[in-house]
Amino acid sequence: MLTKKQLDLLEFIHTRVQRDGVPPSFDEMKDALDLRSKSGIHRLITALEERGFIRRLAHRARAIEVVKLPESMGGVPSAPTSGFQPKVIDGPHPSPTQPANVTPEEIVMHARELPVMGKIAAGVPIEAISHVDHHVAVPGQMLRATGSHYALEVKGDSMIDAGINDGDTVIIREASTANNGDIVVALVEDQEATLKKFHHNGTSIALEAANPAYETRVYPEDMVKVQGCLVGLIRTY
Structure with missing residues (x-):
């Protein structure tokens, strides 16, 4: 699950990379999302990286690679285990399916x-x-x-x-x-x-x-x- 700001930033980075071949600067990201400081962009970038949507490349300026996109942006649907889908377990062994008559x-x-x-x-x-x-x-x-x-x-x-x-x-x-x-x-x-x-x-x-x-x-x-x-x-x- 991405917040609106995270989704907006990912879309902005993806659009710029597709158009220019390079990601936007942090100042451009700040202005695009109407944030007061670049610290907010740093938090959003870190969150997107932790969630596996982008990758920062070491020792290269403005080196951000878009790894995947959410479904709302045309990405491949995530596996069910990565979302809010509880898995029913019966005793020590997980049940692969829930019986229809339960x-x-x-x-x-x-x-x-x-x-x-x-x-x-x-x-x-x-x-x-x-x-x-x-x-x-x-x-x-x-x-x-x-x-x-x-x-x-x-x-x-x-x-x-x-x-x-x-x-x-x-x-x-x-x-x-x-x-x-x-x-x-x-x-x-x-x-x-x-x-x-x-x-x-x-x-x-x-x-x-x-x-x-x-x-x-x-x-x-x-x-x-x-x-x-x-x-x-x-x-x-």
């Missing part, structure tokens, strides 16, 4: 193997890494019978009063809306993601920490997109 109530009694999509900030916002880092087995009772789920590793301590510690793994159900008081994965300005309590008031959205050391951050509603809601947590001692 009901939702029976499904939640099984464990599921979910993709861990990187780290999420429980502190000041950081960029969410949206490629599959590894997988984690999650008890089926922790998941909803409907909807896609994924996992994220928590970085930071802003949610400790909600029982969420640095290093925990949170289980998220994909959603684009939330109720006031829900703990959500919120994407801010299409660039950075954070784990916070959600409050929608008029035309503003407040992202509230569960730690008095962190201030509540308030944004115009068009600057925040809900990416999912917290449904569970796994802690390793």
Whole structure:
């Protein structure tokens, strides 16, 4: 999954390489995406490289190679295992398919193997890494019978009063809306993601920490997109 800014930058680089044979400069990228500084471009470039869409070539100026494109830009569809598609497992051995006669109530009694999509900030916002880092087995009772789920590793301590510690793994159900008081994965300005309590008031959205050391951050509603809601947590001692 790419953010809008990441997708816009990839499309801009691809178009320029196809037209000129060389990628644009960082200043050109900054101007094209209407960013205030090149540090934002560096973060976007790193994110695209980590996701395997581009490759930076060492010891060469402006050397960026487009490796692949997303489906929205005509790329080859990704393998199912790289997206938000939980795999049902039965005991110690993965089940290759889900039996047609299994009901939702029976499904939640099984464990599921979910993709861990990187780290999420429980502190000041950081960029969410949206490629599959590894997988984690999650008890089926922790998941909803409907909807896609994924996992994220928590970085930071802003949610400790909600029982969420640095290093925990949170289980998220994909959603684009939330109720006031829900703990959500919120994407801010299409660039950075954070784990916070959600409050929608008029035309503003407040992202509230569960730690008095962190201030509540308030944004115009068009600057925040809900990416999912917290449904569970796994802690390793």
